[in-house]
Amino acid sequence: MTFSKEHSAGFVANHMARLFAHGLARRIAPLGLAPAQFMVLLELWQEDGLTQHDLVTRLDVEQATMSNTLRRMERDGLIVRRAHDHDRRARRICLTDKARALQAAAIRAAQDQNETALASLSDAERAHLMALMHKVVGAMRRNWGD
Amino acid sequence: MTFSKEHSAGFVANHMARLFAHGLARRIAPLGLAPAQFMVLLELWQEDGLTQHDLVTRLDVEQATMSNTLRRMERDGLIVRRAHDHDRRARRICLTDKARALQAAAIRAAQDQNETALASLSDAERAHLMALMHKVVGAMRRNWGD
DNA sequence: GCATTATGCATAGCATGCTATCTGATTCGC
DNA sequence: GCGAATCAGATAGCATGCTATGCATAATGC
Numbered sequence: 001m002t003f004s005k006e007h008s009a010g011f012v013a014n015h016m017a018r019l020f021a022h023g024l025a026r027r028i029a030p031l032g033l034a035p036a037q038f039m040v041l042l043e044l045w046q047e048d049g050l051t052q053h054d055l056v057t058r059l060d061v062e063q064a065t066m067s068n069t070l071r072r073m074e075r076d077g078l079i080v081r082r083a084h085d086h087d088r089r090a091r092r093i094c095l096t097d098k099a100r101a102l103q104a105a106a107i108r109a110a111q112d113q114n115e116t117a118l119a120s121l122s123d124a125e126r127a128h129l130m131a132l133m134h135k136v137v138g139a140m141r142r143n144w145g146d
Numbered sequence: 147m148t149f150s151k152e153h154s155a156g157f158v159a160n161h162m163a164r165l166f167a168h169g170l171a172r173r174i175a176p177l178g179l180a181p182a183q184f185m186v187l188l189e190l191w192q193e194d195g196l197t198q199h200d201l202v203t204r205l206d207v208e209q210a211t212m213s214n215t216l217r218r219m220e221r222d223g224l225i226v227r228r229a230h231d232h233d234r235r236a237r238r239i240c241l242t243d244k245a246r247a248l249q250a251a252a253i254r255a256a257q258d259q260n261e262t263a264l265a266s267l268s269d270a271e272r273a274h275l276m277a278l279m280h281k282v283v284g285a286m287r288r289n290w291g292d
Numbered sequence: 293g294c295a296t297t298a299t300g301c302a303t304a305g306c307a308t309g310c311t312a313t314c315t316g317a318t319t320c321g322c
Numbered sequence: 323g324c325g326a327a328t329c330a331g332a333t334a335g336c337a338t339g340c341t342a343t344g345c346a347t348a349a350t351g352c
Contacts, residue, residue, distance in 0.1 A: 003253045005188055009260050009272070010166040012279045014181075015206060017163030018339075019286035020156040025307090025340080035160075036308055042151055053330065060161060065309055067332060072307075089317045089330040107149045114155050120285045125278060126155070132267065132275040133158045139266045140165035164309075171310080171337090182338055199300060211339055213302060218337075235300040235347045299348070306340080312333100319328070 009136070020117060027109035031102050032076060036061075036069045038106055041078070041095075045103050049092040051084065060141075073099075155282070166263060173255035177248050178222060182207075182215045184252055187224065187241075191249050195238040197230065206287075219245075 005011040024035050033041070043050060043058050050058075056066045070093060073079045078099040084090040118126050151157040170181050179187070189196060189204050196204075202212045216239060219225045224245040230236040264272050 001191070001249060001253060003188065003256065005185070006280075007276065008256065009264055009276065009279075010163075010170060010256065011185070012276065012283065013159065013163045013166050016279050016283050016286075017156075017159045018207075019283060020159050021308095022340080023286060023289075024156060034307060039151070039157070042149060045147070051330075061164075061308085062310060063331070064311080064333080069308075071332090084330095087318075087330075091331085103147060107147060110149065110154065110156065116289050117282050117286050118155055119289075120281055121278065125281075128274065129278040129282070130153065130155065130158065132271060132278070133155075133162050134152075135266055135271075136263050136275070137158065137162050137165060140162075140169060140263050143169075143262050143265075167338095168310080180337060197300075207338090208340060209301070210303080210341080215338075217302090230300095233300075233348075237301085293352100295351090297348100297350070299346100301345085301347105303344080304342085307338105308340105309338080310336080312335090314333075315331085317328100317330080320326080322324095322326105 013136075020113065023113045023116065024110060027113055028106055031106055031109070033078075033102065033106060034072075036065075037073050037076075037078065038110065040066075040069060040073060040093075041099055041102070041106065044079070044093065044095050044099070048095050049082075051090045051092060053090070055093065159282075166259065169259045169262065170256060173259055174252055177252055177255070179224075179248065179252060180218075182211075183219050183222075183224065184256065186212075186215060186219060186239075187245055187248070187252065190225070190239065190241050190245070194241050195228075197236045197238060199236070201239065 021035050024038070028035070028038055039059055040055060043055055052063065052066055052070060055070075056063050059066070061069075070079065070081075074081065077096055080094050080096060081091040082094050084092055118129075121129065167181050170184070174181070174184055185205055186201060189201055198209065198212055198216060201216075202209050205212070207215075216225065216227075220227065223242055226240050226242060227237040228240050230238055264275075267275065
């Protein structure tokens with residue numbers, strides 16, 4: 001029955017992610033954004049007019065989660081949904097001017113948060129941390145049904 | 147405007163934590179437990195009769211979050227609340243037999259999840275990852291008001 | 293000793309994540 | 323070409339996290 005939360009990767013990962021989310025939330029709240037909305041905007045700033053399914057695939061969240069996030073973003077005037085050319089089931093998610101105007105400030109806020117979090121790490125340590133986290137993510141995504 | 151989510155520590159940390167939580171949730175669901183409840187049990191298995199405030203401090207979540215988690219745990223018969231000896235505001239959170247009986251299986255499930263996640267990492271890499279994550283957690287906790 | 297302040301906890305309201313299930317549109321198999 | 327399977331999306335219901343508030347009890351300060 002030896003289980004120390006401090007030595008549990010899952011526990012520490014959860015703690016770290018909560019602190020990241022909290023820091024980002026605080027920084028982008030003045031822009032009227034929440035963390036999940038920022039992630040959606042990151043994709044749309046790169047390529048506008050994606051479908052909900054595209055966003056689900058790129059951000060690796062469940063479709064229902066994305067549906068709810070998009071509903072809040074539409075409510076807040078960050079996106080509009082337009083008809084899809086070839087598929088009447090799907091809709092293209094399009095940025096509003098308001099959302100486009102937030103890009104620079106929001107990205108600055110996120111970079112700020114990352115910088116604060118990683119301040120005590122050398123460049124080599126940062127690279128190593130990223131590589132290890134990607135490896136762990138890869139292992140868990142591969143072992144989906146296990 | 148160069149911001150790649152794959153190179154953002156916060157994004158990858160969030161993704162990793164979601165995968166950890168999902169894997170743990172799947173493994174402990176048969177025991178009737180959810181991840182946050184498991185974390186509370188970890189503390190109570192170590193020291194029964196803690197107050198809500200003790201748990202808030204040890205698990206670093208907000209008091210309101212803990213209050214809600216404990217309400218669900220009481221509903222599910224995992225804990226009971228007893229009067230505190232010296233402070234009539236506080237209540238001691240005590241394990242039920244049901245909760246005590248889950249310890250071995252739940253800890254096994256969590257170790258299983260950690261093992262799956264870290265399978266592709268050497269012992270040295272695991273140690274390094276833990277050290278780096280602790281460092282990042284420490285930096286963000288110190289920079290509370292920043 | 294009594295008013296002020298601090299502490300322990302509960303509740304309301306919200307965002308984000310999940311599973312399960314439903315509808316409507318498209319595609320496949322025959 | 324038509325029924326079955328699949329796919330895009332919405333919705334319901336729940337757990338976990340947060341902030342902001344309110345209430346009751348303790349502790350402090352004068």
